[in-house]
Amino acid sequence: MRLGRDAGGRRQPGNSESRGNSGDSRDSGASPSPAGRTGRARPQVAVVGAGIGGLTLAGALAANGTPYVIHEQTRELSEVGAGVQLSPNAIRPLLRLGLGPALEEHAVRIEAMEVRGWNGRPIARTPLGAECERMFAAPYLTIHRAHLHDALLSLIDRDRLGLGQRLRAAREHPDASGVRLTFDDGTVREADLVVGADGIHSTVRETLRRDEPVYSGLGIYRGLVPAEVLPAESRERLVRLWLGPGGHFVCYPVASGAYLSYAATVPLPSDAPPRESWSRPGDPEELRAVFGGWTGLVADIVAAVESTHQWALHDRPPLRTWSTDRITLLGDAAHPMLPFMAQGANQAIEDAMDLAGCLADAPFEAIPERLARYESLRVPRTAEVQRGSRANAGILHLPDGPAQRRRDAHMAVHAALHDRTALYAHETGRSVVPAPA
Numbered sequence: 518m519r520l521g522r523d524a525g526g527r528r529q530p531g532n533s534e535s536r537g538n539s540g541d542s543r544d545s546g547a548s549p550s551p552a553g554r555t556g557r558a559r560p561q562v563a564v565v566g567a568g569i570g571g572l573t574l575a576g577a578l579a580a581n582g583t584p585y586v587i588h589e590q591t592r593e594l595s596e597v598g599a600g601v602q603l604s605p606n607a608i609r610p611l612l613r614l615g616l617g618p619a620l621e622e623h624a625v626r627i628e629a630m631e632v633r634g635w636n637g638r639p640i641a642r643t644p645l646g647a648e649c650e651r652m653f654a655a656p657y658l659t660i661h662r663a664h665l666h667d668a669l670l671s672l673i674d675r676d677r678l679g680l681g682q683r684l685r686a687a688r689e690h691p692d693a694s695g696v697r698l699t700f701d702d703g704t705v706r707e708a709d710l711v712v713g714a715d716g717i718h719s720t721v722r723e724t725l726r727r728d729e730p731v732y733s734g735l736g737i738y739r740g741l742v743p744a745e746v747l748p749a750e751s752r753e754r755l756v757r758l759w760l761g762p763g764g765h766f767v768c769y770p771v772a773s774g775a776y777l778s779y780a781a782t783v784p785l786p787s788d789a790p791p792r793e794s795w796s797r798p799g800d801p802e803e804l805r806a807v808f809g810g811w812t813g814l815v816a817d818i819v820a821a822v823e824s825t826h827q828w829a830l831h832d833r834p835p836l837r838t839w840s841t842d843r844i845t846l847l848g849d850a851a852h853p854m855l856p857f858m859a860q861g862a863n864q865a866i867e868d869a870m871d872l873a874g875c876l877a878d879a880p881f882e883a884i885p886e887r888l889a890r891y892e893s894l895r896v897p898r899t900a901e902v903q904r905g906s907r908a909n910a911g912i913l914h915l916p917d918g919p920a921q922r923r924r925d926a927h928m929a930v931h932a933a934l935h936d937r938t939a940l941y942a943h944e945t946g947r948s949v950v951p952a953p954a
């Protein structure tokens with residue numbers, strides 16, 4: 518299967534309505550003026566955050582002709598040097614948006630997922646490759662986050678992306694006529710509808726709920742090692758997991774196999790959990806102290822690490838609702854999860870596609886009902902993945918012994934690809950760009 522444009526291609530980035538530039542929405546400091554009153558045919562979606570979720574949403578809105586603007590806090594878009602796993606539930610919609618060629622160029626098609634013990638004993642193997650494509654009409658891919666980000670950026674009209682626009686507050690007008698956005702530089706803008714795609718520390722979420730991220734007690738080291746300094750087996754198209762007492766280690770190839778992306782999870786001291794920051798430098802010696810004695814490739818990788826990033830892992834409990842009449846959330850802002858099902862980005866992509874589908878052709882008055890529809894599609898699904906990711910945190914670091922042996926036996930029995938059907942076969946956003954007949 519080539520990763521072509523499988524569904525009639527995509528429209529040109531952007532859409533027919535031209536609305537200023539640099540993410541400039543309307544009305545600086547003006548009174549509420551919803552779409553109906555200003556006579557615009559379609560309400561404009563203000564997306565806060567240009568991460569994987571926000572950009573996918575903007576790309577999907579562009580594809581179905583819905584006006585949008587993106588407000589991103591960073592002045593320069595950059596992604597942490599690490600990989601991300603993309604499963605068929607997210608690949609299918611990305612292909613429909615026209616990202617096949619970009620994925621073909623940079624991503625790696627994974628043949629299988631292998632789980633082993635810290636000493637190398639085999640635990641489970643899930644075949645992916647052709648079987649995955651046959652069962653789920655899409656491959657399982659790994660990709661450098663920067664490559665995915667660049668691919669998503671190609672879907673949007675850059676004039677609609679405002680950089681250096683850090684949202685401070687979002688306030689919905691009591692008569693539901695719109696939302697007032699206030700930015701750190703004092704700018705005030707009015708929006709018809711606001712989507713908080715602003716990550717785990719979402720400012721938009723703060724306007725809806727008073728809750729805090731929950732510290733998992735775990736920290737993660739992440740980074741890249743050039744494949745050329747590693748043994749040839751590092752180039753095999755595998756996602757590999759090694760489980761051991763007090764830690765687990767994941768790696769897979771990215772950048773067409775030029776690098777190996779690794780993520781090593783360990784318990785952190787509970788007294789003063791650091792705020793999670795994806796760019797916090799970590800100490801490679803700490804990594805070597807935990808994993809240096811593990812089997813073959815793990816020891817080779819940590820020996821080759823020159824610099825690493827380290828941060829504390831947080832999530833939040835699932836919400837029953839995350840919208841008002843004119844404000845909603847997606848991705849980590851709505852349902853931050855621990856990375857132990859490798860689904861955070863995949864679920865953000867699913868959210869974006871479903872939300873864009875719900876907003877297609879929505880007149881201003883219909884937005885509350887469309888947001889309710891979006892929630893009904895997404896809340897149960899993402900809550901289940903959040904809970905599953907949390908449950909995995911409890912079983913990945915068992916000491917060798919009876920509980921570990923029971924876990925290994927369970928994993929071996931449930932390694933078949935059809936055990937992933939609920940996750941991988943889920944369809945989102947078909948109405949954004951229809952699937953081929």
Ligand SMILES: Cc1cc2nc3c(=O)[nH]c(=O)nc-3n(C[C@H](O)[C@H](O)[C@H](O)COP(=O)(O)OP(=O)(O)OC[C@H]3O[C@@H](n4cnc5c(N)ncnc54)[C@H](O)[C@@H]3O)c2cc1C
Nearest residue numbers: 566568569570590602684715716848849859860861862863
């Ligand atoms: C170690 C680790 C490994 C992972 N591996 C995988 C994996 O293999 N597969 C997978 O699917 N997921 C994985 N994830 C999860 C995934 O990376 C996240 O779920 C995903 O990036 C969330 O995307 P997002 O767009 O919701 O948020 P983010 O990517 O966090 O983007 C939020 C954006 O909003 C901007 N922003 C924040 N606040 C403001 C503000 N006030 N004003 C304006 N802009 C703002 C930020 O600058 C950022 O650009 C992993 C996560 C971790 C921690």
